[in-house]
Amino acid sequence: MPMDFKDTLVIAISSTALFDLAESHRIYMESGVNSYAQYQIDHEDELLKPGAAFGLVRKLLALNEGAEDKPRVEVILLSRNSADTGLRVFNSIENHRLHITRAAFTSGNSPYLYAEAFGAHLFLSTNPVDVTQAIEAGIAAATIVAPTQAGNESDIIKFAFDGDAVLFSDESEQIFQSGGLEEFTKHEKASAQKPLEGGPFKNFLAALHKLQKEFGTEDCPIRTALVTARSAPAHERVIRTLRYWDIRIDEALFLGGMDKTKFLKAFGADVFFDDQEGHIERAREHIASGHVPNGVINKK
Template sequence: MTPFTIAVSSCALFRQENGETALGVAYPLVKALKMVNQSMSEMDPTVEEWFKIVVIPTNMDHFKKSVENYNLKIEIACEKPILEHLEEIKPILFLSTNAQNVREAISAGYGAATMFQQDYDEHSDEELRVAFDGDGVLFSDESEKVTAKKGLEAFCQNERDKEDTSLALGPLSMFFKALVQLQKSHKKSPIRTYLVTSRGTTSPGIRALKTLKENNLEINEAFFLCGAHKGPVLKAINPHIFFDDQKKHVALQNRVIGAHVPYGVRNK
């Protein structure tokens, strides 16, 4: 099996504190992905790694020293323009603290998100937990366009009218598909996925679930919050990463690691 490539900028993996290098906000996810590799290889020794992690350096000399200090066994890409990196390695996900690089990646058709260097709670070492917003992340922004143009009432009517019509998939769907594939390949897969969306439980929620089902995408848990604050739910889940297309939802609420997906009408 060809491994799924995850690209991480060194500025997300490490941060500067009082002149010293510390582990950055992307480290819990990278650590969890490596745990998945180890766990899955024990179940299936024929596959060396399920996720290939490639770190794209922003400062090569400083980065190599940081990797050595933390004894991280990861592949290091050479320095070149970001889109050249992505075209070469073709990742299913690219993470960076550089918002411009992430926007370029999204525009080029890659699943990507901007991370923010802040403090966060400790995470599970036994399970990879990934949480996704729906519209603009797992799904396209087609319904959000209705809201932006005509308002919430029109959105609700649109979802009632199209309850049986699947939404187009969004920019993080390839990463989600990879997680689902690994879960299905081994019943004891150490991966758990979550949908945390502002959609309600009636037609908007039903349409989201039908979209996942029709694409053979199983989610472990789904939270339909009807517009309520996402912080308490995310605090309880404590995912290694939560993806949302609105910055206000990914500001590390309650010390939860969030990543902004600059896609769709909300980011014009």
């Protein structure tokens, strides 16, 4: 019987998000693909250093400890390398003792299509074009950047999400952009009983919630937080939407336009997902952050 990943959280990740390939990329940009390929072959026994998502991936894979029958988390490598040049990546995976056994090497083509084929709930990459294509295909995806300082060292994995255009559709954000705060507040108050449509990260949050229920609330190794610029009375629609979806969120921060950075640091997020690049740039001072190229903000 063919294997499937039913009831497993599936994360697809690019080689450049998992490892630091800055030097390799420099050679590619300066000298072309042939020099890049030869460089990778010449250095294939040289251990690659961790990249922006390395810590998150290691924590997620640790959730499989004690899961003897079926892994709770499956990490898939999706790479623009060829199989030949990708040998260095797999050697580094083995040396770092990461249990990643499945991969797609596309020799320069965008690998996002394989994220859907593998049933990935999330695709992390450093290539904005691949991420945008994945978002347009309905896959939760983000362009991840590394933090400038060391992040959360605890064993608990903490995910922080923006609301509009990430967990939820950008319906309300469109009203805010066209009519301002007053129109936005009026619309959200009038629509408080109407659940928001799901955004690109709804299914990923649902998959996390399903995994959380395996552990229970007392000793769960995963925590989630909504970190949004919304405030009262626009908070009610968000709360009712999550209730309608039957999805638990552990912490909800309604900041009313305040800078999110200090709150993300206080939460101790391992990664933060937001649709606005300005928020990502500030947050990366402390935590890994993923830009979600979705919604009216990213169409300007």
